[in-house]
Amino acid sequence: MKNFQFRKPFSLLLVSSLLSVMTSYALSQDKVDKLTKPVHKHHQVQITGFEFVPNNLTVKAGDIVTWVNKDVVPHNVYDSADKKAISPDLATGESFSYSVPAFKTSTTLDYFCSFHPSMMGKLSQQR
Amino acid sequence: MKQFKKNNPVTALMILSLGIGSIGAVALTGCTNTSTTSANAEKPKALTDANIAAIVVGANNIDISAGKIALQRSSNPEVKKFAERMITDHNAVLSSAVKLVTKLGVTPVNNDLVVVLSKQSMEHEAKLKTLSGRAFDKAYIDHEVVYHEAVIGVIEKQLIPSAKNAELKQALVSVVPAFKAHLKHCKMIQRTI
Numbered sequence: 001m002k003n004f005q006f007r008k009p010f011s012l013l014l015v016s017s018l019l020s021v022m023t024s025y026a027l028s029q030d031k032v033d034k035l036t037k038p039v040h041k042h043h044q045v046q047i048t049g050f051e052f053v054p055n056n057l058t059v060k061a062g063d064i065v066t067w068v069n070k071d072v073v074p075h076n077v078y079d080s081a082d083k084k085a086i087s088p089d090l091a092t093g094e095s096f097s098y099s100v101p102a103f104k105t106s107t108t109l110d111y112f113c114s115f116h117p118s119m120m121g122k123l124s125q126q127r
Numbered sequence: 128m129k130q131f132k133k134n135n136p137v138t139a140l141m142i143l144s145l146g147i148g149s150i151g152a153v154a155l156t157g158c159t160n161t162s163t164t165s166a167n168a169e170k171p172k173a174l175t176d177a178n179i180a181a182i183v184v185g186a187n188n189i190d191i192s193a194g195k196i197a198l199q200r201s202s203n204p205e206v207k208k209f210a211e212r213m214i215t216d217h218n219a220v221l222s223s224a225v226k227l228v229t230k231l232g233v234t235p236v237n238n239d240l241v242v243v244l245s246k247q248s249m250e251h252e253a254k255l256k257t258l259s260g261r262a263f264d265k266a267y268i269d270h271e272v273v274y275h276e277a278v279i280g281v282i283e284k285q286l287i288p289s290a291k292n293a294e295l296k297q298a299l300v301s302v303v304p305a306f307k308a309h310l311k312h313c314k315m316i317q318r319t320i
Contacts, residue, residue: 073220116308
């Protein structure tokens with residue numbers, strides 16, 4: 001019994017110390033992550049008056065671009081180079097967020113609305 | 128009436144933009160008709176908000192109707208896509224316009240332009256229904272180019288300046304980019320036919 005009575009507080013102290021160390025490590029690791037990981041910005045492009053506003057946005061890989069359709073008609077976002085959809089069709093009030101990849105062959109991504117081909121926009125990437 | 132026969136709804140729109148008024152009387156569904164006689168045919172008439180509402184409704188319906196014919200008769204994928212877009216977009220604009228005039232308590236009242244637009248649209252559609260293949264595509268797209276140019280001119284020069292209600296005026300301003308985008312689109316297709 002004696003031994004047991006002696007060891008219980010010691011065990012609690014040990015666990016408590018371990019938890020404290022782990023917590024402080026996690027907190028410091030979070031600070032390190034914040035300092036070392038790139039900061040991804042969120043950008044918004046409004047689709048209004050049959051235009052992408054702004055129609056030229058400077059972004060970095062990993063940034064998030066959100067297109068918001070404020071027109072009364074549907075729009076979408078298509079890659080001008082391969083004519084593939086970046087966004088689904090967006091009804092009035094709908095939005096779509098896109099995580100910008102690292103551009104490989106160009107510093108820009110030109111896009112357009114496949115419904116209204118005169119509507120064009122561009123993402124320009126900082127290296 | 129003679130002076131309008133050889134053309135299409137575009138003629139009527141152009142005449143409105145010149146400020147020439149009354150021509151005839153054919154009621155459109157859902158609208159009250161206030162056309163005047165030929166006695167004051169040359170006298171320009173001020174457009175009321177109710178007239179403007181009727182013109183907006185009429186102009187959108189005309190393009191929806193032509194689009195439906197194009198979907199049936201064209202086999203050109205670009206023309207069909209454009210026609211689908213005209214139906215979708217003009218229905219959306221129409222729906223938005225109807226919501227607004229309902230909210231404002233404005234009942235569309237036909238004026239002479241709407242009457243002529245309606246008549247000439249029927250003539251244009253009758254002509255389209257006799258055509259097929261490239262001849263159809265060319266007639267449809269050529270008309271869409273001229274029609275959208277004329278509608279933009281009328282909205283900017285006649286409807287916006289005449290609108291009394293601020294919300295109606297703003298709605299007209301905001302619809303112009305739609306017509307301009309459609310105009311650019313049909314001009315792009317026109318170059319390929």
